[in-house]
Amino acid sequence: MSAAGCVRTVIKLSWPVFMVLAWWGVSGYADAHTPAPPARSLPLSQLKSGLHFAGKDVQALQADEFANPAQLWLSQGSQAWTQPSAANGKSCASCHGAVATSMKGVATRYPAIDAASGRLFNLEDRINQCTTRHQQAPAFTPESDALLGLSLLVTQASKGMPLRVDISGAARGHWQAGATLFSQRQGQMNLSCAQCHDQNFGQRLYTDPLSQGQPNGYPVYRLEWQKPGSLERRLRSCYAGIRAEIPPWGALEMRQLALYLMWRGEGLPIEVPAVRK
Protein backbone atom coordinates (compact mmCIF):
# COMPACT_ATOMS: atom_id res chain seq x y z
CA MET A 1 0.00 0.00 0.00
CA SER A 2 1.26 3.48 -0.85
CA ALA A 3 1.84 6.13 1.83
CA ALA A 4 -1.12 8.20 0.58
CA GLY A 5 -3.40 5.17 0.74
CA CYS A 6 -2.30 4.48 4.28
CA VAL A 7 -3.13 8.02 5.38
CA ARG A 8 -6.55 7.75 3.71
CA THR A 9 -7.33 4.57 5.65
CA VAL A 10 -6.36 6.17 8.93
CA ILE A 11 -8.62 9.15 8.24
CA LYS A 12 -11.49 6.84 7.32
CA LEU A 13 -11.12 4.82 10.53
CA SER A 14 -10.79 7.86 12.82
CA TRP A 15 -13.89 9.60 11.43
CA PRO A 16 -16.33 8.14 14.03
CA VAL A 17 -13.99 9.15 16.85
CA PHE A 18 -13.91 12.71 15.50
CA MET A 19 -17.70 12.80 15.30
CA VAL A 20 -18.03 11.75 18.92
CA LEU A 21 -15.56 14.42 20.00
CA ALA A 22 -17.45 17.06 18.04
CA TRP A 23 -20.76 16.05 19.61
CA TRP A 24 -19.18 16.10 23.09
CA GLY A 25 -17.93 19.65 22.52
CA VAL A 26 -21.19 20.99 21.09
CA SER A 27 -23.44 19.28 23.64
CA GLY A 28 -21.86 21.18 26.53
CA TYR A 29 -20.44 18.12 28.24
CA ALA A 30 -17.01 19.77 28.01
CA ASP A 31 -18.21 22.72 30.11
CA ALA A 32 -19.96 20.65 32.75
CA HIS A 33 -16.99 20.65 35.12
CA THR A 34 -15.85 24.28 34.88
CA PRO A 35 -18.29 27.11 35.70
CA ALA A 36 -19.39 29.08 32.65
CA PRO A 37 -17.44 32.34 32.14
CA PRO A 38 -19.40 35.19 33.73
CA ALA A 39 -21.26 37.63 31.50
CA ARG A 40 -19.58 41.00 30.92
CA SER A 41 -21.52 44.22 31.37
CA LEU A 42 -18.79 46.01 29.39
CA PRO A 43 -17.96 43.95 26.27
CA LEU A 44 -14.27 43.32 25.62
CA SER A 45 -14.56 45.02 22.23
CA GLN A 46 -15.53 48.31 23.91
CA LEU A 47 -12.64 48.47 26.37
CA LYS A 48 -10.71 51.74 26.36
CA SER A 49 -7.73 52.67 28.45
CA GLY A 50 -7.99 55.79 30.60
CA LEU A 51 -5.48 57.34 28.19
CA HIS A 52 -8.28 57.55 25.62
CA PHE A 53 -10.22 59.91 27.90
CA ALA A 54 -7.18 62.00 28.88
CA GLY A 55 -6.39 65.39 27.40
CA LYS A 56 -3.77 65.89 24.67
CA ASP A 57 -1.26 67.38 27.13
CA VAL A 58 -1.53 64.40 29.47
CA GLN A 59 -1.17 61.98 26.56
CA ALA A 60 1.94 63.87 25.41
CA LEU A 61 3.47 63.80 28.89
CA GLN A 62 2.92 60.04 29.15
CA ALA A 63 4.48 59.47 25.73
CA ASP A 64 7.54 61.61 26.53
CA GLU A 65 9.99 59.06 27.86
CA PHE A 66 12.15 61.71 29.45
CA ALA A 67 9.66 64.15 30.93
CA ASN A 68 7.23 61.51 32.22
CA PRO A 69 7.69 62.18 35.96
CA ALA A 70 7.11 58.51 36.85
CA GLN A 71 10.59 57.91 35.43
CA LEU A 72 12.04 59.40 38.61
CA TRP A 73 10.37 56.71 40.69
CA LEU A 74 11.45 54.08 38.17
CA SER A 75 15.07 55.19 38.67
CA GLN A 76 14.51 54.89 42.41
CA GLY A 77 12.96 51.44 41.91
CA SER A 78 15.83 50.08 39.84
CA GLN A 79 18.25 51.27 42.50
CA ALA A 80 16.19 49.54 45.20
CA TRP A 81 16.06 46.34 43.14
CA THR A 82 19.80 45.77 43.63
CA GLN A 83 20.02 47.31 47.12
CA PRO A 84 21.05 44.60 49.63
CA SER A 85 18.90 44.26 52.74
CA ALA A 86 20.55 45.43 55.97
CA ALA A 87 19.39 42.25 57.73
CA ASN A 88 20.71 39.49 55.49
CA GLY A 89 22.38 41.14 52.52
CA LYS A 90 19.81 39.86 50.02
CA SER A 91 18.46 42.16 47.33
CA CYS A 92 15.53 41.58 44.97
CA ALA A 93 18.11 40.82 42.28
CA SER A 94 19.86 38.11 44.33
CA CYS A 95 16.81 35.85 43.93
CA HIS A 96 15.09 37.24 40.84
CA GLY A 97 17.96 38.47 38.66
CA ALA A 98 17.15 41.05 36.01
CA VAL A 99 13.75 42.66 36.50
CA ALA A 100 12.94 42.93 32.80
CA THR A 101 13.06 39.17 32.30
CA SER A 102 12.12 37.71 35.70
CA MET A 103 9.14 40.04 36.27
CA LYS A 104 7.83 39.96 32.68
CA GLY A 105 4.09 39.33 32.74
CA VAL A 106 3.86 39.19 36.53
CA ALA A 107 1.86 42.39 36.95
CA THR A 108 -0.77 41.19 34.45
CA ARG A 109 -1.77 38.41 36.90
CA TYR A 110 -2.35 40.43 40.10
CA PRO A 111 -4.37 40.51 42.37
CA ALA A 112 -3.87 36.76 42.84
CA ILE A 113 -4.20 34.16 45.56
CA ASP A 114 -1.03 33.71 47.60
CA ALA A 115 -0.40 29.97 47.65
CA ALA A 116 1.18 29.96 51.12
CA SER A 117 -1.45 31.95 53.04
CA GLY A 118 -4.47 31.52 50.75
CA ARG A 119 -5.07 35.29 50.94
CA LEU A 120 -5.76 37.59 48.00
CA PHE A 121 -2.59 39.61 47.32
CA ASN A 122 -2.16 42.65 45.14
CA LEU A 123 1.28 43.41 43.72
CA GLU A 124 2.20 45.67 46.65
CA ASP A 125 1.29 42.91 49.11
CA ARG A 126 3.48 40.50 47.17
CA ILE A 127 6.44 42.91 47.25
CA ASN A 128 6.00 43.44 50.98
CA GLN A 129 5.75 39.69 51.54
CA CYS A 130 9.07 39.24 49.73
CA THR A 131 10.66 42.07 51.70
CA THR A 132 9.65 40.75 55.11
CA ARG A 133 10.08 37.04 54.47
CA HIS A 134 13.15 36.83 52.27
CA GLN A 135 14.98 40.09 52.98
CA GLN A 136 13.93 40.15 56.65
CA ALA A 137 13.35 43.87 56.29
CA PRO A 138 10.36 45.86 57.61
CA ALA A 139 7.40 46.11 55.25
CA PHE A 140 7.06 49.33 53.24
CA THR A 141 4.36 51.77 54.26
CA PRO A 142 1.55 52.16 51.72
CA GLU A 143 2.28 54.81 49.08
CA SER A 144 5.89 55.28 50.23
CA ASP A 145 8.29 56.33 47.48
CA ALA A 146 10.28 53.12 47.97
CA LEU A 147 7.26 50.87 47.48
CA LEU A 148 5.95 52.87 44.53
CA GLY A 149 9.39 52.68 42.91
CA LEU A 150 9.43 48.90 43.14
CA SER A 151 5.81 48.38 42.11
CA LEU A 152 6.31 50.70 39.12
CA LEU A 153 9.47 48.85 38.14
CA VAL A 154 7.86 45.43 38.38
CA THR A 155 4.77 46.57 36.48
CA GLN A 156 6.87 48.22 33.78
CA ALA A 157 8.41 44.81 33.03
CA SER A 158 4.98 43.83 31.64
CA LYS A 159 4.54 46.97 29.55
CA GLY A 160 2.39 46.24 26.50
CA MET A 161 1.25 42.85 27.79
CA PRO A 162 -2.50 42.22 28.17
CA LEU A 163 -4.17 42.04 31.58
CA ARG A 164 -5.10 38.45 32.38
CA VAL A 165 -6.04 37.62 35.97
CA ASP A 166 -7.09 34.16 37.11
CA ILE A 167 -10.58 34.12 38.62
CA SER A 168 -10.91 30.35 38.92
CA GLY A 169 -10.60 28.29 42.08
CA ALA A 170 -10.15 30.19 45.32
CA ALA A 171 -10.14 33.53 43.49
CA ARG A 172 -13.69 33.03 42.23
CA GLY A 173 -15.29 34.05 45.53
CA HIS A 174 -13.17 37.20 45.68
CA TRP A 175 -14.09 38.01 42.09
CA GLN A 176 -17.76 37.62 42.97
CA ALA A 177 -17.38 39.94 45.96
CA GLY A 178 -15.63 42.51 43.76
CA ALA A 179 -18.32 42.26 41.10
CA THR A 180 -21.02 42.80 43.72
CA LEU A 181 -19.16 45.79 45.16
CA PHE A 182 -18.78 47.30 41.70
CA SER A 183 -22.51 47.39 41.06
CA GLN A 184 -23.58 48.24 44.59
CA ARG A 185 -24.75 51.76 45.42
CA GLN A 186 -22.98 53.29 48.38
CA GLY A 187 -22.04 56.52 50.12
CA GLN A 188 -24.00 59.73 50.60
CA MET A 189 -24.21 60.17 46.84
CA ASN A 190 -25.71 56.69 46.61
CA LEU A 191 -23.69 55.81 43.53
CA SER A 192 -22.18 52.56 42.34
CA CYS A 193 -18.95 52.22 40.36
CA ALA A 194 -21.00 50.86 37.44
CA GLN A 195 -23.19 53.96 37.18
CA CYS A 196 -20.21 56.11 36.22
CA HIS A 197 -17.79 53.67 34.66
CA ASP A 198 -20.07 51.14 32.90
CA GLN A 199 -23.06 53.28 32.00
CA ASN A 200 -21.72 56.80 31.58
CA PHE A 201 -18.10 56.70 30.47
CA GLY A 202 -17.29 59.38 27.93
CA GLN A 203 -19.79 61.78 29.53
CA ARG A 204 -18.52 64.64 31.63
CA LEU A 205 -18.34 64.84 35.40
CA TYR A 206 -17.90 68.59 35.97
CA THR A 207 -15.18 69.34 33.38
CA ASP A 208 -13.58 65.90 33.12
CA PRO A 209 -14.63 63.05 30.86
CA LEU A 210 -15.53 59.94 32.84
CA SER A 211 -13.24 57.04 32.05
CA GLN A 212 -14.12 53.37 32.19
CA GLY A 213 -12.08 53.02 35.36
CA GLN A 214 -9.57 50.67 33.77
CA PRO A 215 -6.62 49.55 35.92
CA ASN A 216 -3.99 49.04 33.18
CA GLY A 217 -1.98 52.19 33.99
CA TYR A 218 -1.42 51.57 37.69
CA PRO A 219 0.66 52.50 39.64
CA VAL A 220 -0.02 55.79 37.86
CA TYR A 221 1.51 59.26 38.03
CA ARG A 222 -1.43 61.53 38.75
CA LEU A 223 -1.05 65.26 38.25
CA GLU A 224 -3.61 65.84 41.01
CA TRP A 225 -1.45 63.91 43.47
CA GLN A 226 1.80 65.35 42.10
CA LYS A 227 3.30 61.87 42.50
CA PRO A 228 2.58 58.26 41.57
CA GLY A 229 -0.02 56.27 43.46
CA SER A 230 -1.37 52.73 43.60
CA LEU A 231 -4.73 51.47 42.36
CA GLU A 232 -5.77 51.21 46.01
CA ARG A 233 -5.18 54.94 46.47
CA ARG A 234 -7.21 55.67 43.34
CA LEU A 235 -10.07 53.54 44.59
CA ARG A 236 -9.95 55.39 47.90
CA SER A 237 -10.29 58.65 45.96
CA CYS A 238 -13.39 57.27 44.25
CA TYR A 239 -14.82 56.31 47.64
CA ALA A 240 -14.20 59.87 48.82
CA GLY A 241 -15.81 61.18 45.61
CA ILE A 242 -19.08 59.36 46.26
CA ARG A 243 -18.75 60.21 49.97
CA ALA A 244 -18.59 56.61 51.06
CA GLU A 245 -16.73 55.39 54.12
CA ILE A 246 -13.18 54.62 53.03
CA PRO A 247 -11.96 51.17 54.12
CA PRO A 248 -8.65 51.02 56.01
CA TRP A 249 -5.39 50.57 54.08
CA GLY A 250 -4.90 46.96 53.10
CA ALA A 251 -8.63 46.15 53.24
CA LEU A 252 -9.65 42.94 51.47
CA GLU A 253 -12.54 44.62 49.66
CA MET A 254 -10.10 46.90 47.80
CA ARG A 255 -8.24 43.83 46.53
CA GLN A 256 -11.50 42.16 45.54
CA LEU A 257 -12.58 45.26 43.67
CA ALA A 258 -9.16 45.45 42.00
CA LEU A 259 -9.45 41.80 40.95
CA TYR A 260 -12.82 42.52 39.38
CA LEU A 261 -11.44 45.59 37.60
CA MET A 262 -8.49 43.64 36.21
CA TRP A 263 -10.85 40.94 34.92
CA ARG A 264 -13.18 43.58 33.51
CA GLY A 265 -10.29 45.14 31.60
CA GLU A 266 -8.93 41.80 30.41
CA GLY A 267 -6.76 42.19 27.34
CA LEU A 268 -5.92 45.87 27.77
CA PRO A 269 -2.15 46.39 27.54
CA ILE A 270 -0.22 47.55 30.60
CA GLU A 271 0.78 51.19 30.10
CA VAL A 272 3.14 51.85 33.00
CA PRO A 273 4.64 54.44 33.31
CA ALA A 274 1.28 56.10 32.73
CA VAL A 275 0.18 59.66 33.51
CA ARG A 276 -3.34 60.77 34.36
CA LYS A 277 -4.82 64.10 35.38
Place this chain on the structure above:
Amino acid sequence: MTMAFARIQWPERVLAGDVVKVRLLVQHPMDTGYLQDLLGKLVPRNVIQSLTCTWGQQEVFRVEPSSGISANPLFEFFVRADQTSEMHVEWTDDRGVKGSLRQMLPVLPKSSP
Protein backbone atom coordinates in the same frame (compact mmCIF):
# COMPACT_ATOMS: atom_id res chain seq x y z
CA MET B 1 12.87 62.10 51.14
CA THR B 2 16.31 60.76 51.79
CA MET B 3 17.44 60.33 48.22
CA ALA B 4 16.70 62.77 45.48
CA PHE B 5 16.62 61.76 41.86
CA ALA B 6 17.12 63.87 38.80
CA ARG B 7 17.40 63.16 35.10
CA ILE B 8 19.10 65.17 32.43
CA GLN B 9 18.80 64.84 28.66
CA TRP B 10 20.32 66.41 25.56
CA PRO B 11 20.57 65.36 21.90
CA GLU B 12 22.53 62.18 21.25
CA ARG B 13 24.86 63.79 18.75
CA VAL B 14 26.19 67.26 19.52
CA LEU B 15 28.82 69.05 17.41
CA ALA B 16 31.01 71.86 18.75
CA GLY B 17 29.27 75.19 18.20
CA ASP B 18 25.76 73.69 18.21
CA VAL B 19 23.07 75.27 20.36
CA VAL B 20 21.46 72.36 22.18
CA LYS B 21 18.38 72.03 24.33
CA VAL B 22 19.05 70.59 27.78
CA ARG B 23 16.12 69.06 29.66
CA LEU B 24 16.23 68.54 33.40
CA LEU B 25 13.70 66.67 35.55
CA VAL B 26 14.07 66.89 39.34
CA GLN B 27 12.24 64.78 41.91
CA HIS B 28 10.82 67.11 44.52
CA PRO B 29 7.39 67.34 46.20
CA MET B 30 7.36 71.20 45.99
CA ASP B 31 4.96 71.35 48.93
CA THR B 32 3.22 74.71 48.96
CA GLY B 33 2.35 74.58 52.64
CA TYR B 34 -1.37 74.74 51.88
CA LEU B 35 -2.07 71.06 51.23
CA GLN B 36 -2.79 68.17 53.57
CA ASP B 37 -1.28 64.70 53.54
CA LEU B 38 -3.28 61.45 53.24
CA LEU B 39 -4.09 61.63 56.96
CA GLY B 40 -5.34 65.21 56.83
CA LYS B 41 -2.28 66.83 58.42
CA LEU B 42 -1.02 70.09 56.93
CA VAL B 43 2.24 69.55 55.02
CA PRO B 44 4.72 72.35 55.78
CA ARG B 45 6.03 74.39 52.89
CA ASN B 46 9.06 72.80 51.24
CA VAL B 47 10.11 73.99 47.80
CA ILE B 48 13.42 74.12 45.96
CA GLN B 49 15.01 77.44 46.93
CA SER B 50 17.70 77.49 44.32
CA LEU B 51 18.93 75.24 41.53
CA THR B 52 22.06 75.81 39.50
CA CYS B 53 23.59 74.04 36.52
CA THR B 54 27.32 74.41 36.02
CA TRP B 55 28.80 73.18 32.77
CA GLY B 56 32.53 72.75 33.09
CA GLN B 57 33.53 75.91 34.93
CA GLN B 58 30.66 78.07 33.77
CA GLU B 59 27.27 78.51 35.37
CA VAL B 60 24.79 78.11 32.52
CA PHE B 61 21.42 78.05 34.27
CA ARG B 62 20.07 79.21 37.62
CA VAL B 63 16.50 79.22 38.86
CA GLU B 64 14.83 80.09 42.14
CA PRO B 65 11.50 78.30 41.86
CA SER B 66 8.83 79.44 44.29
CA SER B 67 5.71 77.59 45.40
CA GLY B 68 4.07 78.29 42.04
CA ILE B 69 6.10 75.53 40.35
CA SER B 70 4.65 72.03 40.18
CA ALA B 71 6.08 68.99 41.94
CA ASN B 72 8.86 67.15 40.08
CA PRO B 73 9.60 70.21 37.93
CA LEU B 74 10.88 69.95 34.36
CA PHE B 75 13.31 72.66 33.25
CA GLU B 76 14.49 73.27 29.70
CA PHE B 77 17.25 75.61 28.63
CA PHE B 78 19.70 76.08 25.77
CA VAL B 79 23.49 76.07 25.85
CA ARG B 80 26.07 76.55 23.14
CA ALA B 81 28.14 73.37 23.08
CA ASP B 82 31.85 74.08 23.13
CA GLN B 83 33.70 70.98 24.25
CA THR B 84 32.93 67.81 26.21
CA SER B 85 32.41 68.80 29.85
CA GLU B 86 30.60 67.71 32.95
CA MET B 87 27.19 69.14 33.75
CA HIS B 88 26.83 69.61 37.48
CA VAL B 89 23.32 70.23 38.82
CA GLU B 90 22.85 71.28 42.45
CA TRP B 91 19.79 72.28 44.40
CA THR B 92 18.73 73.15 47.95
CA ASP B 93 15.23 73.14 49.40
CA ASP B 94 13.52 74.85 52.35
CA ARG B 95 14.49 72.03 54.68
CA GLY B 96 18.13 72.46 53.74
CA VAL B 97 18.23 69.14 51.90
CA LYS B 98 20.71 69.31 49.04
CA GLY B 99 20.63 67.27 45.87
CA SER B 100 23.10 67.00 43.04
CA LEU B 101 23.65 65.26 39.73
CA ARG B 102 26.78 65.03 37.61
CA GLN B 103 26.77 63.84 34.03
CA MET B 104 29.22 64.16 31.15
CA LEU B 105 27.88 65.96 28.08
CA PRO B 106 29.88 64.67 25.11
CA VAL B 107 30.59 67.10 22.27
CA LEU B 108 32.09 65.96 18.94
CA PRO B 109 34.55 68.12 16.97
CA LYS B 110 32.97 70.48 14.48
CA SER B 111 34.08 68.57 11.37
CA SER B 112 32.76 65.16 12.53
CA PRO B 113 31.09 63.05 9.84
